[in-house]
Amino acid sequence: MTETTALRMASRGLLSAALAAAFCGAVVFASGTAPRAADLAKPVGPVVLTVAGDIGAANRPAFDEGTDSFLNYHEKTFQSAAEFDRAMLESLGMQRVEIAYEGWAQPSTFEGPWLKDVLAAAGAAGKDVTVVALDGFGAEIPAADIQALDWVVGLKRDGRYLGLGQRGPIWLVYRRPDGAVLTAEDEQRWPWAAFYIEVE
Numbered sequence: 001m002t003e004t005t006a007l008r009m010a011s012r013g014l015l016s017a018a019l020a021a022a023f024c025g026a027v028v029f030a031s032g033t034a035p036r037a038a039d040l041a042k043p044v045g046p047v048v049l050t051v052a053g054d055i056g057a058a059n060r061p062a063f064d065e066g067t068d069s070f071l072n073y074h075e076k077t078f079q080s081a082a083e084f085d086r087a088m089l090e091s092l093g094m095q096r097v098e099i100a101y102e103g104w105a106q107p108s109t110f111e112g113p114w115l116k117d118v119l120a121a122a123g124a125a126g127k128d129v130t131v132v133a134l135d136g137f138g139a140e141i142p143a144a145d146i147q148a149l150d151w152v153v154g155l156k157r158d159g160r161y162l163g164l165g166q167r168g169p170i171w172l173v174y175r176r177p178d179g180a181v182l183t184a185e186d187e188q189r190w191p192w193a194a195f196y197i198e199v200e
Helices: 003-012 017-025 069-073 086-091 115-121 143-148
Strands: 049-053 081-084 095-099 108-112 129-133 138-141 150-154 171-175 194-199
Touching: 049 115, 081 086, 081 115, 095 150, 095 171, 115 143, 115 150, 115 194
Parallel strands: 049 194
Antiparallel strands: 049 081, 095 108, 108 150, 129 138, 129 194, 150 171
């Protein structure tokens, strides 16, 4: 572990068993796939990502304090939202991006849909977003950066789904289209243990 990673983990704090339990309690089950905003159906598996805010497509009703306990814990409310399970995210197209960051022992391959495609499915293309992690950490990503960098909504790392102990359920990373070397500043911008995207 690099000093940068250690400091980052310390600043964000470790997920407690109570948070993990609350997250599991907030999981919702439903049905369908989501290739386009107009066809956004309900998930059939556990929800791993919720997109809310200024969106044009939704597949669930308003925030409910009684059932959305983990969202309530983070003070996230909405009138409607787009929920995705893994299958829905995978149906948007699984991209493979190799990340060669000097702070890691070796490069890693991440798999998941482009962030821009996830936002398009929720009817939120071309907008700024804030990605929220399970521990409350928020990473702001301007619309210009979403277009300029190859952001991937990482579901897998080196062929394995990301679990809660491996920076899952989602780890957003990017590669630079110009092939520039990734630095510690880049790595600090990659929100991990992400579960919620707020569209501005």
